[in-house]
Amino acid sequence: MRRSKRIEALDARAVNKDGFIDEWPEMGFVAMHSPYDPKPSVSVENGVITELDGKKRADFDFLDQFIADYAIRIDRAQQSMAMPSLEIARKIVDIQTSRKEILEIISGITPAKMVEVINYLNVVEMMMGMQKMRARKVPGNQAHITNLKDDPVQIAADAAEGALRGFSEEETTTGVARYAPFNAIALLIGSQVGRKGVLTQCAVEEATELELGIRGLTTYAETLSVYGTEKVFIDGDDTPYSKAFLNAAYASRGLKVRFTSGAGSEVLMGSSERKSMLYLECRCLYVTKGAGTQGIQNGSVSCVGVAAGVPAGIREIMGENLVAALLGLECASSNDQSFSNSDMRRTARTMLQFMPGTDFIFSGYAAEPNYDNMFAGSNFDAEDFDDYNVLQRDMQVDGGLRPVTEEEVIRVRREAGKAVQAVFKYLGLTEVTDEQVEAVTYAHGSKDTLKRDVASDLMAADDLMKRGITGVDVVKALAESGFVDLAESILNMLKQRVIGDYMHTAAILDEHFQVMSGVNTPNDYMGPGTGYRVTGQRWEEIKAIPHRIDVNEF
Amino acid sequence: MEVNEQLIRAITEAVVRQLHADGAQAGRNSGIGQASGPQAAGSAPRSGSGSGQGVTQSLAGKTRMRPKHSYEGAERAKQGTDPKEVVIGVGAAFQTEINATIGGIPLDDVLRNVxxxxxxxxxxxxxxxxxxxxxxxxxxxxSAKLSGSGIGIGIQSKGTTVIHQKDLYPLTNLELFPQAPLMDLETYRKIGKNAAKYVKGEKVTPIECTNDPMVRAKYQVKAALMHIIETEQLDPDKGMIVWEGAR
Structure with missing residues (x-):
């Protein structure tokens, strides 16, 4: 066939490098609704749910049982289930109906009913819903802080710059798993250099992550994964009960925790039980709620390539974010994983969370170039900072970031590097040279930094764990190396675990270490003239992007 | 990467063609489960790209990617005692239903190099x-637990690889290579070398990490399909079986 030049031009577009697949419910490749999804139902006898979404108690798998016993308010169930799904959907969008009233209704519905409600909403209505149902009044943002070399100095510098740019939480992970304690310490130190009160976590294997938390080397945790089918849970050596136990382990030490789930994980692991991604994710979110954790990171997350590959997949992602908010959970709404070669498509996907605002619009914006992002690439990276700041300014939307000056960036990066150098020296870890700190200070990514002795780093990291080094040792190291103010900040972060307020839903800390959560600063949006508006000092900050024409110099 | 892309596309197309043929076959042969649904599966193979087809293909009723392989009479792998051995555990579809990694590297070569x-x-x-x-x-x-040395390597048929040690937590590892499309034979060889060095108790420098931030966009749907092919071949009662030269 003679080729059309128009079609050839279209074929060459970035979007056509993306992976797309037709709906295939038998294998779970279906976003919003599968013909095999159950019909909503509930029966309550003697205060116990004896039937859930068409299944009798005797036939429950462990997710059904966990959800029936812990995630649905039995005293509300019959009343809420009697309300038509369409009516609930309309109330979600209705500005006259308060968030509180919606939470009350939702507390009694089943996962299959939730699927029905969400299917009534188009994406604009979902955004309307999120604007009202988000837990915290002011939206927030989270960064990924990683690099290909697991270089702790670069982690500290990027953490400092990220905190300066406005991220309220920062998450690291490793390329080589055994680097975890180094990455955690570097992130803890760097974050406080950029802006006091930023929370930090290190996403690694769950037992290691817990130990880092207990030691005070991290200040929250996020990577407690839950799944929508029993088979996938079992394959991971887990149950909803073991996750609830893990959650309690963090809580016992006063650490903020959220779970992680998202569309497509069951498909990728080959055990979707023919259900839609939305139904399976609803089950995950009910398990999350039932386990008593305050929040969730969801929105397909690392399986976004699968969700985005099917029709209405991006709608489903916004739908599942909304389900989290409807259940009263803090929602860290993904946008943290690259899924498209098209700049247009990746931006459009993020607008669904950016415009209404979520508790964390990204649950990892790559605050380094994407080649250094060890979560295999985020949807936005360090090279998009100015684009993002302009989007905030164009639409007068608070996306959680702010413009910065080059002088500030260089200053905080150097200070973070120097602090890590001092702590490593004090604790007898591997050497950090002045040359390394200088390289990192001016670097964009790990291509601009020096090589480290990986084998020696790993031995020192192992040794650090064996010696029982904790957050208090880091405070001491900083204080005795002359970083008194920084030592004070990290001590203040450790104190949060004794106070415990930051375990409340959607909590972040301001620069005075004061908690702002869904409890003390709840979202009170009820239409125009209410809720959070971008005004005053924050608006002035957003306006001040770099590269404005200076009229006086024109 | 660019060099590989054409190859991948060629392989994918070949796989898809074969898949459609197999799909129809599986539908006819199996009398179980949902296979009795509407049998439109495989009737509309999509060729080319870019041009809209008007309708999407119906996959309703299709319940498998490949027919089930029989491991009847396979020999169960024994607990190792040789302190010098590294056990390589390959995926259920390895060299049977899947013969090349997601990046197009023949699995025979992968194994040979490790x-x-x-x-x-x-x-x-x-x-x-x-x-x-x-x-x-x-x-x-x-594999590590089966190994006389306590060091093992897991290789999925799509190429994803982990070096493990018997006393570590399942979801941690000595070295992990999560981005299968970036793997080359040199890396598989280095994986073998590093695994052996862990056995010897040497101070090992992990193989440098590689990262393609667009890997998900390009490969995740294909990865899901390959993983389905692997998972549907599981035969839990058989456990781990001897696979040396069993081609």
Missing amino acids: KAGIEEEGMTSRVVKVLDTSDVCFMALQ
């Missing part, structure tokens, strides 16, 4: 096929 790497360091290798899990961390850990 084994050569181990032998270059003076250690010995033993290959088993893992039929009770398709999770690469558990594949690797089970």
Whole structure:
């Protein structure tokens, strides 16, 4: 066939490098609704749910049982289930109906009913819903802080710059798993250099992550994964009960925790039980709620390539974010994983969370170039900072970031590097040279930094764990190396675990270490003239992007 | 990467063609489960790209990617005692339903290079096929537990690889290579060498990480399909079986 030049031009577009697949419910490749999804139902006898979404108690798998016993308010169930799904959907969008009233209704519905409600909403209505149902009044943002070399100095510098740019939480992970304690310490130190009160976590294997938390080397945790089918849970050596136990382990030490789930994980692991991604994710979110954790990171997350590959997949992602908010959970709404070669498509996907605002619009914006992002690439990276700041300014939307000056960036990066150098020296870890700190200070990514002795780093990291080094040792190291103010900040972060307020839903800390959560600063949006508006000092900050024409110099 | 892309496309197209043929076959042969649904599966293979087809293909009723392989009479792999051995645990579809990684590298070559790497360091290798899990961390850990040295390597048929040690948590590892499309034979050889060095108790420098931030966009749907092919071949009662030369 003679080729059309128009079609050839279209074929060459970035979007056509993306992976797309037709709906295939038998294998779970279906976003919003599968013909095999159950019909909503509930029966309550003697205060116990004896039937859930068409299944009798005797036939429950462990997710059904966990959800029936812990995630649905039995005293509300019959009343809420009697309300038509369409009516609930309309109330979600209705500005006259308060968030509180919606939470009350939702507390009694089943996962299959939730699927029905969400299917009534188009994406604009979902955004309307999120604007009202988000837990915290002011939206927030989270960064990924990683690099290909697991270089702790670069982690500290990027953490400092990220905190300066406005991220309220920062998450690291490793390329080589055994680097975890180094990455955690570097992130803890760097974050406080950029802006006091930023929370930090290190996403690694769950037992290691817990130990880092207990030691005070991290200040929250996020990577407690839950799944929508029993088979996938079992394959991971887990149950909803073991996750609830893990959650309690963090809580016992006063650490903020959220779970992680998202569309497509069951498909990728080959055990979707023919259900839609939305139904399976609803089950995950009910398990999350039932386990008593305050929040969730969801929105397909690392399986976004699968969700985005099917029709209405991006709608489903916004739908599942909304389900989290409807259940009263803090929602860290993904946008943290690259899924498209098209700049247009990746931006459009993020607008669904950016415009209404979520508790964390990204649950990892790559605050380094994407080649250094060890979560295999985020949807936005360090090279998009100015684009993002302009989007905030164009639409007068608070996306959680702010413009910065080059002088500030260089200053905080150097200070973070120097602090890590001092702590490593004090604790007898591997050497950090002045040359390394200088390289990192001016670097964009790990291509601009020096090589480290990986084998020696790993031995020192192992040794650090064996010696029982904790957050208090880091405070001491900083204080005795002359970083008194920084030592004070990290001590203040450790104190949060004794106070415990930051375990409340959607909590972040301001620069005075004061908690702002869904409890003390709840979202009170009820239409125009209410809720959070971008005004005053924050608006002035957003306006001040770099590269404005200076009229006086024109 | 660019060089590989054409190859991948060619392989994918070949796989899709074969898949449609197999799909129809599986529908006819199996009298179980949902296979009796509307049998439109495989009737509308999509060719080319870019041009809209008007309608999407119906996959309703299709319940498998490949027919089930029989491991009847396969020999169960034994607990190792040789302190010099590294056990390589390959995926359930390895060299049977899947013959090349997601990046298009023939699995025969993958195995040959991992084994050569181990032998270059003076250690010995033993290959088993893992039929009770398709999770690469558990594949690797089970291999490590079976290994006389306590070091094992798990390799999924799509190429994802983990080096594991018997006393570590399942979801941690000695080295993990999560981005299968970036792998080359040199890396597989180095994996063999490093695994052998862990056996010897040497101070090992992990193989440098590689990262393609667009890997998900390009490959995740294909990865899901390959993982389905692997997972549907599991035969948990058989556990781990001897696989050396069993082609």
